Amino acid sequence: MPPLIHARGLAKTYRLGRVDVAALRGVDTDVEAGEFVAIIGPSGSGKSTLMHILGCLDSPSAGAYELDGEDVSALRGRHLARVRNRKVGFVFQTFNLMPRLSVEENVALPLKHRGGISRADRKARARALLERLGLAERLRHRPDELSGGERQRVAIARALVGTPAILMADEPTGNLDSHSGAEVLATFEELHSGGHTILLVTHDPNVAARAQRTVELSDGRVV
Amino acid sequence: MTLFESIVTGLDEARRHWGRTLLSLLGLVLGTGSIVAVLALFGGQTALTETYINEVGGAGTLIVSNRDQSADPTPRELAADWLTYRDAAFLKERATSLALVSAGWAQSLTYRVDDLSFRGQVIGTVPDYAKINDIRPMAGRFLSDLDVERKNRVAVLGWKFADSLFGAVERAVGGVVHLDGVRYVVVGVMEREELYFAAWSGNALRYRNERGYIPITTAIAQYSANDGDAISFLTLKARSGVRPRTAEQQVRALLYARHGFENFDIRGAGTGDNDQEFFLLFNFIFLVVGVVSLFTGGIVIANILLASVVERVREFGTRMALGATPLGVFVHVLAEVLVVTVLGGVAGLGLGMALTGVVGHFMQMPAVVSPFVGSIAITTALGVGLLAGIYPALRASRLSPVEALRYG
Numbered sequence: 001m002p003p004l005i006h007a008r009g010l011a012k013t014y015r016l017g018r019v020d021v022a023a024l025r026g027v028d029t030d031v032e033a034g035e036f037v038a039i040i041g042p043s044g045s046g047k048s049t050l051m052h053i054l055g056c057l058d059s060p061s062a063g064a065y066e067l068d069g070e071d072v073s074a075l076r077g078r079h080l081a082r083v084r085n086r087k088v089g090f091v092f093q094t095f096n097l098m099p100r101l102s103v104e105e106n107v108a109l110p111l112k113h114r115g116g117i118s119r120a121d122r123k124a125r126a127r128a129l130l131e132r133l134g135l136a137e138r139l140r141h142r143p144d145e146l147s148g149g150e151r152q153r154v155a156i157a158r159a160l161v162g163t164p165a166i167l168m169a170d171e172p173t174g175n176l177d178s179h180s181g182a183e184v185l186a187t188f189e190e191l192h193s194g195g196h197t198i199l200l201v202t203h204d205p206n207v208a209a210r211a212q213r214t215v216e217l218s219d220g221r222v223v
Numbered sequence: 224m225t226l227f228e229s230i231v232t233g234l235d236e237a238r239r240h241w242g243r244t245l246l247s248l249l250g251l252v253l254g255t256g257s258i259v260a261v262l263a264l265f266g267g268q269t270a271l272t273e274t275y276i277n278e279v280g281g282a283g284t285l286i287v288s289n290r291d292q293s294a295d296p297t298p299r300e301l302a303a304d305w306l307t308y309r310d311a312a313f314l315k316e317r318a319t320s321l322a323l324v325s326a327g328w329a330q331s332l333t334y335r336v337d338d339l340s341f342r343g344q345v346i347g348t349v350p351d352y353a354k355i356n357d358i359r360p361m362a363g364r365f366l367s368d369l370d371v372e373r374k375n376r377v378a379v380l381g382w383k384f385a386d387s388l389f390g391a392v393e394r395a396v397g398g399v400v401h402l403d404g405v406r407y408v409v410v411g412v413m414e415r416e417e418l419y420f421a422a423w424s425g426n427a428l429r430y431r432n433e434r435g436y437i438p439i440t441t442a443i444a445q446y447s448a449n450d451g452d453a454i455s456f457l458t459l460k461a462r463s464g465v466r467p468r469t470a471e472q473q474v475r476a477l478l479y480a481r482h483g484f485e486n487f488d489i490r491g492a493g494t495g496d497n498d499q500e501f502f503l504l505f506n507f508i509f510l511v512v513g514v515v516s517l518f519t520g521g522i523v524i525a526n527i528l529l530a531s532v533v534e535r536v537r538e539f540g541t542r543m544a545l546g547a548t549p550l551g552v553f554v555h556v557l558a559e560v561l562v563v564t565v566l567g568g569v570a571g572l573g574l575g576m577a578l579t580g581v582v583g584h585f586m587q588m589p590a591v592v593s594p595f596v597g598s599i600a601i602t603t604a605l606g607v608g609l610l611a612g613i614y615p616a617l618r619a620s621r622l623s624p625v626e627a628l629r630y631g
Binding site for chain 1: 235239537538540542546547549550623624628
């Protein structure tokens with residue numbers, strides 16, 4: 001079986017005014033299904049760029065990338081949106097919940113964007129996940145009525161609701177106090193032991209230590 | 224995301240940001256409102272104009288009159304005959320497109336009853352004149368064929384003249400009136416005629432109440448024997464089913480052949496009226512105001528929407544990360560503006576109806592907000608919304624997810 005993530009020679013160059021800035025200079029990486037991997041490195045090392053490309057939010061300037069057996073390096077627009085929707089679950093540092101939607105509606109959002117799933121079905125799946133993550137009491141609350149840790153667990157539920165192949169998190173504990181951060185990390189570990197593949201970007205060594213394996217980036221290259 | 228969900232989301236956005244919604248609605252409501260009012264007043268005015276044209280003979284009525292001689296007439300023009308009573312007989316015989324032909328002789332004469340006298344218009348004509356112009360006597364009768372044949376010295380008075388000369392309409396019939404010293408027996412008084420385009424615009428049919436009719440043959444014999452049988456105008460009625468334009472062309476050709484020169488004008492009854500031109504201008508100004516406010520409203524909506532898109536760049540970025548397609552985001556933003564603009568259109572329709580009522584009441588002008596006008600208002604609002612929404616929606620849908628997520 002091929003690795004879930006199979007990337008070769010990934011490069012990304014941005015144009016900043018008149019100068020080209022290379023954020024990635026040829027990265028090879030593989031992630032097997034069921035792994036818990038942390039991408040680490042100082043800021044500006046290209047770790048966020050790498051995760052954006054691996055998460056199909058962005059396309060590489062050069063290189064090949066296969067996600068779950070599908071070559072996605074040439075996909076754009078709605079095709080890339082479809083891959084994001086079905087194969088990737090995102091968790092952001094700032095949670096990025098819709099402030100005007102209830103917890104339940106927030107979690108159901110990826111299914112709504114996928115289309116073709118009935119409202120009742122979307123709700124049922126959102127509820128099941130929220131219950132599993134201990135948020136059954138919060139279904140009808142708005143995000144601003146929740147604590148930071150709770151918000152991030154809602155975001156994790158939202159990332160999982162579409163049964164993606166991989167869960168990606170960008171500094172998921174960066175905006176949390178240590179207690180909530182530990183709570184969220186425990187959730188990730190739990191999900192990992194339940195069989196989920198997790199890719200996490202962090203500059204915090206304590207967070208990275210919880211992963212099975214780390215990929216360290218420096219100046220756009222794996223070191 | 225289905226269209227229905229987009230609309231629900233749009234409504235929800237509009238409700239949550241009601242201040243913003245209200246602001247963007249203002250221009251739209253005012254614009255739609257004034258367009259509705261204009262169309263309604265215009266519709267009322269058009270209906271009135273139609274009534275007026277019907278009053279003065281209907282759409283198939285043509286009036287032929289002598290044209291002024293040119294400043295430097297050619298011998299050919301000088302040799303041409305002016306309109307004559309014989310032209311009427313000629314047209315009656317030859318113009319197949321006409322149903323009725325009446326000759327008219329018009330002059331200002333002195334009316335006198337006992338020691339009361341004034342100058343006023345006298346029309347020398349034939350019985351068909353009443354049919355063509357759709358005028359009826361309220362007392363006595365109109366002129367008869369026998370009157371014309373025998374050159375009877377009988378007169379039919381307009382309502383106002385009968386009232387002024389005899390003090391009461393009832394006393395006029397059977398009375399005696401002298402026109403430039405010639406004695407006539409009054410055989411009839413015509414109905415009072417009134418039509419107001421607006422309360423302040425005066426009776427458009429007043430001239431009909433202030434005149435008298437005598438047989439055309441009597442008029443020619445008594446007052447213009449030296450001019451042969453010259454007359455002032457011909458009033459013609461096209462056959463039903465014949466287009467006025469066709470009748471006009473035939474009459475023009477026939478008279479041209481007979482006169483050898485086009486020294487006459489033909490026009491439809493009720494055209495070239497000052498009042499109507501005034502109203503057209505009035506409507507035009509209102510319409511311009513409406514279009515300008517709609518345009519302004521559209522720009523305001525586009526701006527507010529753009530601001531709201533910028534405000535929510537992160538939200539769109541997140542939605543894209545969760546799998547929203549560019550088209551999905553486009554529809555999402557557009558649905559929001561469409562919901563707002565339909566609301567604006569409905570509110571504008573309401574405002575327009577109120578405006579129509581108020582203006583119609585104070586200016587005493589008839590006005591109708593028809594379903595047609597209503598649908599125009601809603602359609603216009605929707606059109607403005609679409610135009611205003613497309614750019615912001617496009618902007619939102621073209622965001623790169625990474626940049627959108629990084630924003631703010």
